[in-house]
Amino acid sequence: MRIRQLGLKVRQLRAIMIGSWRRLPEPLSWQRGGTMPAGLIERMYAFQVYPREVEEIKGGQVTDVASLQGTLDTAFDQSKLDQGPGIGFNFSSVSRRHDVREFLLSVAFGSPDEALKAAEDLAFRLASSMDNRSNPSLFAVSAHQVQGMSSSRSIVLWTFPQQAVFRFSAGSDNAVIDLMDAFNRESNLRKAALFTGGSGRVDFLGGKVLDLQGTTSNKPAADFWVGKFLDAQLQLGTREGSRLLAKTLRDTHDKCRDDPGAQAQVHAAILGINSSDQSLFSLQDVEDRYFSGRAAEIFHNQVRSEPLRSSRFQLDESAFESQIHYRIYTLKTGVIVSVPLEAADTVEVVNGEEQRVLKLSGAIEEEKLRSRRG
Template sequence: MPAGLIERMYAFQVYPREVEEIKGGQVTNVASIQEILDVAFDQSNLTQGPGIGFNFTSVSRNHAVRDFLLSIAFGLPDEALKAAEDLSLRLASAMDNRSNPALFAVSTHQVKSNPSSRSVVLWTFPQQAVFRFSAGSDSTVIDLMDAFNRESNVRKAALFTGENGKVDFLGGKVLDLQGTTSTKPAADFWVVKFLDAQLQLGAKEGSRLLATALRNTHDKCREDPGAQAQVHSAILGIISSNQSLYSLQDVEDRYLSGSTAEVFHNQVKSEPTRTSSFQLDESVFESQIHYRIYTLQTGVIVSVPLEVAGTVEVTDEEDRRTLKLSGMVMEEKLRSRRG
């Protein structure tokens, strides 16, 4: 779903550490790029990204980035432009030589469900080989948007939504396609240095992420029964535990080892995501990973609730796994494949 009708947009050419080289300004022909931006927003799945919260130093909730966002969303035109320029300077200062030059865009959108609210989206796109800039003129805008049209793959983004109030714009959602452990020093600048924030996974989001990581680990270890047994024990341990707060790193350290831990670790490599704690939502977790499913050579599919999976016997004989199950039939149904 698109972010909403664009009210304001700004675009800048940003090079690492080169604050004197930043060029760009307000985009005046926003209607012509609404559709392109909508597509980029939908493809990014930004609304499903990890949550972040700003690092406030006092109860007054003063925060430079938050102040910039509020000015961009609700300030007078001159205030909004100045805030967008300040954000581009902040981004350049946060980047280092391991970061690539980028097209940095800032857009403000109407929120259809609440006329008093606005959404602000921060985007970075790969830099083009050639740019023709004339900062503050219409030609700058046209050249920037030509480049935008040619290369619209989002690399990093952040979404903030709210009203112009004391309890709004305290955090948002982020996208970081470079946020892996191998590129962590270069990627940290987006959330930590640039936004001055920390990752905060919500209960549903974190529970769903954990369940998906465990399920994928189980599937990737199909040739290793011992590894699958570790995953199975981890799932049962989580379900039966009284522990309320989890992180992916906690689960890995507590329940997994060896190659199983390595496979699980590779499901989510971004360290802020891995170490971010969340409240376990049991209903969401179990809805994602409630059954262990076996498909037999005959085409029969056996679906076993995890809490009784111990009643199923799986043996390995000459590179073949055999399932044995017995029990009293309590109900029998006849269904077509369409259910």
């Protein structure tokens, strides 16, 4: 791949990116010292990307990014990208090694040469992910400060349809983009992604996406943005996903009350999840790893929606354990026994001919007498 470095003229790029927002008033927050949700621009790169054409991708670093801030503020605000659905990268192992994540970290925290190379690699990856059903695009990568967090950065990936409105001319040491009027009338932000974090091991594991084509009848052509290009999946929020997983496990356990073997699978799954060093979970991952037979069938039937089943999330241990920390036994005598899962091996359940019997022994640490209402 050979990428020709271009000194993109800010006036021309500004006209490209404002597109359908040109009638909206430009926000003054940046001029007054405020910032858009993604923050003040530190670095920006732009490329002309054609489907499957990777031999020569024209583009490079954009200079004088400050004059683009207002336009990007408006685009970001109108897109509501920061409120979009979450995604999580598809990691092949617990090492959190992922090509797109490495590119983003280089753009955010690398040297100028490393950041430029990473932006070029993202443009190359985008072109390789597109097929003939995809339209040529202006692809931009911007790195932003995060207000009040000096060690964090936000990266925004933007795509605008090209619609055959560019004419490129390049000299020996510079290049010019000639912009046709059609772009200003027809352009719109079609796809975008937002990632925010520091340079640590648990940062940049996922982000937010905008894909206006992903909900149309042209969905197969649009799926490349999240699936192929970003190599990610839709992701539940940390707390939401953790509570859903806990509820699914709890409901599965309750529905398997007549099957001790299936319940044992649920216990093993809970303990395995609590002790795992996985970075991301999904209901489908848990099913594949911990369940078989009837337990797998019951667990699967608790949540049938495929997007929810495959959506990945980071585990919120407190939210998870608050829903599922104890195993509760109610005896026919009215006695209620609450057993922490980590102490489950101190309780024995004996299957008799007509009923199951609980056997429990252990030294008493504390004894209280209280009314029925506590």
